[in-house]
Amino acid sequence: MKNKTLAAWLAFVGGPLGLHRFYLRGLGDMLGWLLPIPTALGLYGIERARLNGLDDQWSWLLIPLIGFTIAGCALTAIIYGLMTPEKWNGRFNAGAAPDAPPGQTGWLTIGAIVVSLLIGTTVLMSSIAFSFQRYFEYQVEEGRKMSQ
Template identity: 65%
Template sequence: MHTKNKTVAAWLALLGGPLGLHRFYLKGLGDTLGWLYPLPTALGLWGVERLQSLGQDDKLSWLLIPLLGFTVASTCLTAIVYALTDRARWNARYSTSAESGAGNTNGLTITAIVVSLLVGAGSLMASLAFSFQHYFEYQVEEARKISQ
């Protein structure tokens, strides 16, 4: 087992989390869950592309775009969890030595927490707002059809 740095893992979760880079860093390329991360990311990006080309009336994009937002939010949460893991627990899990400096917290680790909180909360709230807005617009349209 190779020593894995907590700060690097947090930043990989923040910047490359939707592609599973943090999982590959910590568990290797054989990690099945790491290979599943790009799927909702790609579907969400496809939803964004559909929204741009077909407009806001495309119902499939209403379902696909939140996948991207929720994936980004979950990987930001993962980055926060990694960064807040105490040194002893991190070293026991990802280091060859209990006294390794890989589990230390430094300024870059704290910055990863702050940026992850901002990006994660923003993407979660944007995804929820997008989903609820389109859901209620759909409900109003269906009610209008029934009333006519």
């Protein structure tokens, strides 16, 4: 039986690696295998920024990928945590009673929701701000080059 609290925490903590998808759908889940790709590209962007500075165009294109992946996984954790026990057990625990304990919401589930909301929102807004700032700085630099 798949536990809602564990799935919510796996989506938040290990979501960028697809751990929640493997827990709920098994190792044959294709999206679970694809989730580490934007995570790895974002980490590569961070490494490029560390080595080449923030003026590196590839870094400001790649870094938001990890932010959007983390934010998406945090949203998934929130959705899992807020799912009703009947819907959870119907979807992930077929054959179990609608009010079976693995689908119940407890304080640890609420904790996963709160932490996912706080961290996910922060990461999402930071990723958006970073990418737009870099984009507009690049546009200003190109405008200056054209005006000279």
